[in-house]
Amino acid sequence: MKYLVTGAAGFIGFFTSRRLLDAGHQVVGIDNMNDYYEVQLKRDRLKELEPFEHFNFLQLDLADREGMAELFKEHKFDIVIHLAAQAGVRYSLDNPFAYADSNMVGHLSVLEGCRHNNVKHLVYASSSSVYGLNSKMPFSTEDSVDHPVSLYAATKKANELMSHTYSHLYDIPTSGLRFFTVYGPWGRPDMALFKFTKAILNGEPIDIYNDGNLARDFTYIDDIVEGILRVAKNIPTKNTEWKAEEGSPKDSSAPYRVYNIGNGSPVQLMDFVKAIEDAIGIEAKKNFMPMQPGDVYKTWADTEDLEKVTSHKPQVTVSKGVQKFVNWYRNYYKV
Numbered sequence: 064m065k066y067l068v069t070g071a072a073g074f075i076g077f078f079t080s081r082r083l084l085d086a087g088h089q090v091v092g093i094d095n096m097n098d099y100y101e102v103q104l105k106r107d108r109l110k111e112l113e114p115f116e117h118f119n120f121l122q123l124d125l126a127d128r129e130g131m132a133e134l135f136k137e138h139k140f141d142i143v144i145h146l147a148a149q150a151g152v153r154y155s156l157d158n159p160f161a162y163a164d165s166n167m168v169g170h171l172s173v174l175e176g177c178r179h180n181n182v183k184h185l186v187y188a189s190s191s192s193v194y195g196l197n198s199k200m201p202f203s204t205e206d207s208v209d210h211p212v213s214l215y216a217a218t219k220k221a222n223e224l225m226s227h228t229y230s231h232l233y234d235i236p237t238s239g240l241r242f243f244t245v246y247g248p249w250g251r252p253d254m255a256l257f258k259f260t261k262a263i264l265n266g267e268p269i270d271i272y273n274d275g276n277l278a279r280d281f282t283y284i285d286d287i288v289e290g291i292l293r294v295a296k297n298i299p300t301k302n303t304e305w306k307a308e309e310g311s312p313k314d315s316s317a318p319y320r321v322y323n324i325g326n327g328s329p330v331q332l333m334d335f336v337k338a339i340e341d342a343i344g345i346e347a348k349k350n351f352m353p354m355q356p357g358d359v360y361k362t363w364a365d366t367e368d369l370e371k372v373t374s375h376k377p378q379v380t381v382s383k384g385v386q387k388f389v390n391w392y393r394n395y396y397k398v
């Protein structure tokens with residue numbers, strides 16, 4: 064099979080590409096290599112993919128309409144796994160237009176590419192942040208998600224709406240994956256695990272928001288990639304029973320699905336910090352801070368649907384996953 068993986072130099076895109084290549088698929092990876100975080104980390108991820116014979120990389124911006132149209136026309140992909148985006152909640156407060164360009168225009172370029180080139184399945188990254196002000200736990204794809212609290216979240220919800228429109232109009236099967244705080248080796252420098260590990264090893268204090276009263280459904284990268292690849296094989300069909308008046312938001316009369324992809328067990332931030340301290344063997348100096356605008360208090364994924372469709376339940380515990388990250392970090396940065 065021929066796959067397009069967007070954001071192939073990114074954290075999740077890199078692991079997804081590697082798994083596909085290991086399984087013998089052909090992968091074209093694209094990424095604009097932006098400097099939202101250290102570009103060397105993106106280059107080094109790509110270095111790991113270069114030895115694969117069936118891997119091709121192209122530096123391309125999603126918002127480059129002609130470039131994207133040419134790419135789709137040239138390769139005629141079977142399946143598209145669209146992971147490139149401007150990520151991060153806090154950055155969206157100061158850089159809103161980065162989200163308009165990469166997440167809105169970018170998603171449209173991908174949809175147009177799928178529309179004109181007979182792509183069999185588009186799997187794309189949404190986010191747990193779409194749950195915004197929802198307080199019913201666990202977060203379910205049966206619930207409405209109309210109250211985002213960051214522009215980032217609003218663009219991810221918009222991606223789901225745009226995908227539904229294209230599924231309806233052009234019969235493109237689309238599956239949206241709401242990722243819940245993904246962590247692991249080669250992870251993102253703007254996320255808590257990376258920042259805390261770096262600070263603790265440098266003897267610097269860590270900033271703990273909302274005095275530590277936060278919880279996240281941390282999901283290890285291998286569990287995420289397993290879920291992505293299993294969903295990719297499960298091409299959604301039209302739900303002929305679906306009716307607008309009583310139908311659930313998670314599917315449709317169009318070949319459209321959204322899934323939560325998370326661990327299914329929230330961890331308190333202070334327990335997460337303890338796991339990092341244990342993995343490093345040093346106690347952190349802690350700066351307790353107020354709640355950050357745009358953040359949510361707790362995330363918890365209802366993953367029943369995903370388990371039903373993929374027969375996969377996340378396996379990796381936070382203590383094991385954090386230890387793997389810390390081992391990678393110390394080896395990569397030689398600290």
Ligand SMILES: NC(=O)c1ccc[n+]([C@@H]2O[C@H](COP(=O)([O-])OP(=O)(O)OC[C@H]3O[C@@H](n4cnc5c(N)ncnc54)[C@H](O)[C@@H]3O)[C@@H](O)[C@H]2O)c1
Pocket residue numbers: 069070071072073074075076093094095096097105123124125126145146147148149150151164165169188189190191241242243244245246251
């Ligand atoms: N990591 C998480 O916890 C998490 C949680 C929820 C959702 N997500 C979503 O999952 C996807 C992957 O996230 P990640 O953690 O791997 O992030 P990442 O930033 O490591 O990867 C995204 C990649 O996309 C590239 N990119 C950004 N804008 C682009 C553009 N306009 N054109 C081409 N390439 C572009 C970046 O250079 C980067 O390498 C994103 O859509 C993100 O919003 C991630």
